[in-house]
Amino acid sequence: MASPSQVLVSEVGPRDGLQSIASTLTLAAKKKWIDALAHSGLKEIEVGSFVSPKWVPQLADTAEVVAHALGIEGLKVAVLVPNLQGATAAVQAGAHKITLPFSASETHSLKNVRRTHAQMFEEVAAIAALLHSVDGARRPRFEVGMSTAFGCTYEGVVPADRVVALAEGAMRAGCDEVGLSDSVGYANPAQIRDLVSRVKRAIGAETFAGLHLHNTRGLGLANVIAGLEVGVTTFDASQAGLGGCPFAPGATGNIVTEDLVFMLEAMGITTGIDLGKLLNAREVLASVLPHEPLYGFVHAAGLPLGFDAAS
Numbered sequence: 416m417a418s419p420s421q422v423l424v425s426e427v428g429p430r431d432g433l434q435s436i437a438s439t440l441t442l443a444a445k446k447k448w449i450d451a452l453a454h455s456g457l458k459e460i461e462v463g464s465f466v467s468p469k470w471v472p473q474l475a476d477t478a479e480v481v482a483h484a485l486g487i488e489g490l491k492v493a494v495l496v497p498n499l500q501g502a503t504a505a506v507q508a509g510a511h512k513i514t515l516p517f518s519a520s521e522t523h524s525l526k527n528v529r530r531t532h533a534q535m536f537e538e539v540a541a542i543a544a545l546l547h548s549v550d551g552a553r554r555p556r557f558e559v560g561m562s563t564a565f566g567c568t569y570e571g572v573v574p575a576d577r578v579v580a581l582a583e584g585a586m587r588a589g590c591d592e593v594g595l596s597d598s599v600g601y602a603n604p605a606q607i608r609d610l611v612s613r614v615k616r617a618i619g620a621e622t623f624a625g626l627h628l629h630n631t632r633g634l635g636l637a638n639v640i641a642g643l644e645v646g647v648t649t650f651d652a653s654q655a656g657l658g659g660c661p662f663a664p665g666a667t668g669n670i671v672t673e674d675l676v677f678m679l680e681a682m683g684i685t686t687g688i689d690l691g692k693l694l695n696a697r698e699v700l701a702s703v704l705p706h707e708p709l710y711g712f713v714h715a716a717g718l719p720l721g722f723d724a725a726s
Contacts, residue, residue, distance in 0.1 A: 418643040421685045425459040425625070425651045426452055426672055428700075430474065430495055432657025434464065436707050439473045444703035446483050451696035452654065453487045456688040460484065461493040461514070461651075465501035481508040495560075497528045502542040506549055512556040514594070515542060517585060519578045520567035523598070527562065532581065536588050543589025558624045559585040560594045564610065566601025575610050579617045586618050594624030594649075597638065600631020600668060604641035611645045625649025628670050630656065635670035636678055643684070650675060654697055656710030671711040673697060681722070690718065 429449055433440060440448075445462075452460055462484045463477030477494060484492045493512040496502045505513045517535050518524035524535060539559060546554050563570075564578045582593045595614060607626070615623045626642045628635050628650065639650055653669035676688050690713075697714060 418682070418684065419646065419648045420683075421648070421687075422643075422679055423459060423625070423649045424457065424672060424676060424679075424686050424688060425461065425493065425649060426457045426654065427461040427627070427651045427669065428452075428653040428655070428657050428672070429480070430461040430464050431651075431669055432653045432655075433473045434471045435658050436473070436704070438704055438707055440703055442476050442479055445476070445480050448696065448699050448703060449480070449484055450487070451699040452693075453484075453490050455690075455692035455696050456686075457693075458489065458687065459491040459493055459512070461495060464495035464497070465504040465508075466495070466497050478504065478508045481505075481510055485509055496542070498530075498538055499541045499545065502545055505555060506545065506553070509553065510555050512558065513542075514558045514560045515539065515590070516562045516596070517559045517581065518562040518567075518598075519573045519581055520563040520570045522569040523563045523567050526569070536584055539585050539588035539590055547589075557589075557591045558594055559590040559592070560596050560624070560627060561585075561614075562596045562598045564595040565597045565606055566599060568599050575613060578610060579613050582614050583617050586622060592622045592624040593618055594627060596627035596651075597629050598627075600629035600634070602628065602638050603634055604637050607638045607641035608645050611642060611647060615645070620646065623647075625651065627651040629658075630668040630670050635668070636674065639670065639675060639678070652676075654693075654700055655714070657700075657707070668710070671713075673711050673713045677713045677718070677722075690722075 462480045463474045468475035491511045494505050494510045496505050496513045521532050524530055567573055585593055626647050628638050652672040652675045654672045656668055656671040658669035676686050679686050
């Protein structure tokens with residue numbers, strides 16, 4: 416299959432990145448960073464999570480962040496929700512998209528959201544019922560993000576057949592789309608091609624949401640290439656590689672947004688993102704998180720001579 420000519424890069428740093436670090440950004444700092452990210456041309460940003468501040472205090476101001484982001488023209492405002500309560504808060508806040516993490520590893524599910532697979536299907540159905548009661552113009556898109564789809568630090572190998580069955584079950588329970596997440600950085604390109612193809616055949620290519628990849632073992636961008644080869648058109652990424660799952664040991668390193676955008680644009684794949692402005696957003700992030708390690712090869716090496724940063 417030929418690679419797509421256009422790709423949506425969904426920025427998850429303000430949620431996945433900030434939930435995984437010790438620092439807690441002020442609301443003003445989050446607004447400044449999100450503004451800079453949107454100014455670069457990013458069309459979708461996951462700005463926070465409606466999770467209990469007891470568990471993730473860094474995201475306690477998500478409702479206020481959503482309210483601010485909704486004022487940015489052309490931006491799709493996405494949030495993570497762990498359950499029906501979170502989905503209700505997301506609807507009230509006016510988010511355009513909600514993602515429910517559904518771990519293919521039941522052990523990880525119990526650690527992450529304290530739900531068995533059977534309970535997660537009930538959660539999907541309850542959220543779908545809630546959304547059906549919302550006026551069409553205000554109804555957010557409902558994605559189930561299949562976490563630990565490529566392996567788990569608690570269970571090790573996660574059978575592909577299980578992932579496919581869970582994806583089919585989530586669609587039957589009422590979600591709009593299913594994405595696959597390499598939550599702990601276990602995936603390799605052959606596995607990406609195989610599992611994405613299986614899931615797309617099972618649920619339909621039009622309801623496959625995309626890939627959320629980590630670079631924990633250095634295969635993040637290689638896995639993007641594999642995803643492109645099987646027609647994936649949406650990839651999550653985090654500025655400066657911030658992020659990881661706080662409930663999975665060693666799950667560090669989202670793929671770096673700047674490196675992903677550079678690779679795609681260098682390949683002639685349109686993202687609509689101005690790399691120069693994206694690197695400026697990184698400087699904003701560095702200024703508000705001066706003591707956090709930031710990652711990325713493009714920032715360290717600079718853009719090649721003659722490369723058009725405003726592609």
